[in-house]
Amino acid sequence: MTSSIPTVSLPDYREQEPAVAERFRKLKERPVVLRVRGLGKSFASPEGRVTALEGLDFDVHRREFLCVIGQSGCGKSTLIRILSGLEQPTSGELLLDGKAVHGPGPDRGMVFQSYTLFPWLSVKENVMFGPKMAGRTGPSVESDARQWIEMVGLSDFENAYPFQLSGGMKQRVAIARALANQPRILLMDEPFGALDAQTRAQMQDYLLQIWKNIDVTILFITHDLDEAVYLADRILVLKAKPGRIDEIIEVPVPRPRSLDQSILPAYLATKKRISEMIHPREQHHKEMLHIPRLTVAGDEIE
Numbered sequence: 016m017t018s019s020i021p022t023v024s025l026p027d028y029r030e031q032e033p034a035v036a037e038r039f040r041k042l043k044e045r046p047v048v049l050r051v052r053g054l055g056k057s058f059a060s061p062e063g064r065v066t067a068l069e070g071l072d073f074d075v076h077r078r079e080f081l082c083v084i085g086q087s088g089c090g091k092s093t094l095i096r097i098l099s100g101l102e103q104p105t106s107g108e109l110l111l112d113g114k115a116v117h118g119p120g121p122d123r124g125m126v127f128q129s130y131t132l133f134p135w136l137s138v139k140e141n142v143m144f145g146p147k148m149a150g151r152t153g154p155s156v157e158s159d160a161r162q163w164i165e166m167v168g169l170s171d172f173e174n175a176y177p178f179q180l181s182g183g184m185k186q187r188v189a190i191a192r193a194l195a196n197q198p199r200i201l202l203m204d205e206p207f208g209a210l211d212a213q214t215r216a217q218m219q220d221y222l223l224q225i226w227k228n229i230d231v232t233i234l235f236i237t238h239d240l241d242e243a244v245y246l247a248d249r250i251l252v253l254k255a256k257p258g259r260i261d262e263i264i265e266v267p268v269p270r271p272r273s274l275d276q277s278i279l280p281a282y283l284a285t286k287k288r289i290s291e292m293i294h295p296r297e298q299h300h301k302e303m304l305h306i307p308r309l310t311v312a313g314d315e316i317e
């Protein structure tokens with residue numbers, strides 16, 4: 016199976032930091048969990064067919080943290096819905112551990128931006144829901160659920176209901192619920208997008224800790240540059256209309272990540288490179304709003 020994946024490493028930083036180069040060499044030696052080839056999706060619309068995604072080729076390796084970034088409308092959620100099996104692609108193929116994916120399955124865990132816990136179930140019951148649906152019974156279902164709840168730091172809330180939790184806590188339960196099915200890959204669509212900046216930063220750290228400790232691969236969608244650089248091993252940049260892969264960037268920032276790294280040249284260079292791709296300068300000019308001037312001419316405001 017051939018691939019033309021345009022992987023980019025920022026060479027200056029890669030050479031300066033041998034540990035980073037070594038990390039990517041090892042990453043590519045790990046088995047491929049998710050293989051996407053020639054993936055395309057178009058929708059019927061009143062103006063004809065809209066191509067949301069076209070010719071996507073990429074691999075996600077075992078225990079990799081891959082972020083997908085791109086402008087609004089470039090097809091990020093469409094991609095994740097196809098990967099989750101909720102939507103069928105128009106073309107191409109999708110292999111999970113080498114097997115073709117045709118519909119939803121417990122091998123893929125999902126966490127969305129909107130809060131999706133079952134409001135009538137307690138935290139523990141929400142986490143037990145997937146394993147029970149998969150036919151598991153007996154006390155181990157409950158003890159396993161407790162373990163996942165402990166892992167996201169919410170043991171004191173196992174009997175609480177979603178309405179009693181903050182947004183960040185709800186997303187921690189959503190992560191525990193997704194992991195309780197022991198998925199091969201965790202698919203996350205802007206999971207922290209609705210949280211305030213401080214909670215969001217805290218959630219990013221929780222997620223990195225969880226990822227480090229369990230055997231799971233993560234595909235994480237965001238449109239926040241800092242979030243992508245902070246979390247990812249590699250960042251897949253999508254360009255819009257139709258959604259195609261612009262580049263896959265290896266993030267040359269060492270792990271473990273910390274906020275102090277946000278001033279490192281490697282961090283800033285990665286951010287700048289993505290920013291130039293997803294917010295090209297000429298576009299800012301095109302999108303200038305034509306607002307009629309309503310104030311009295313002659314005031315001093317620029």
Ligand SMILES: Nc1ncnc2c1ncn2[C@@H]1O[C@H](COP(=O)(O)OP(=O)(O)OP(=O)(O)O)[C@@H](O)[C@H]1O
Nearest residue numbers: 058059060065067086087088089090091092093094
């Ligand atoms: N069910 C649908 N029917 C028709 N068009 C659709 C459908 N779902 C998505 N689209 C179109 O496909 C394109 C990609 O949408 P998608 O929701 O995947 O973008 P996105 O990158 O997730 O955007 P955002 O960052 O705003 O969440 C858009 O042009 C959208 O209008």
Ligand SMILES: [Mg+2]
Nearest residue numbers: 091092093204
């Ligand atoms: Mg979206």
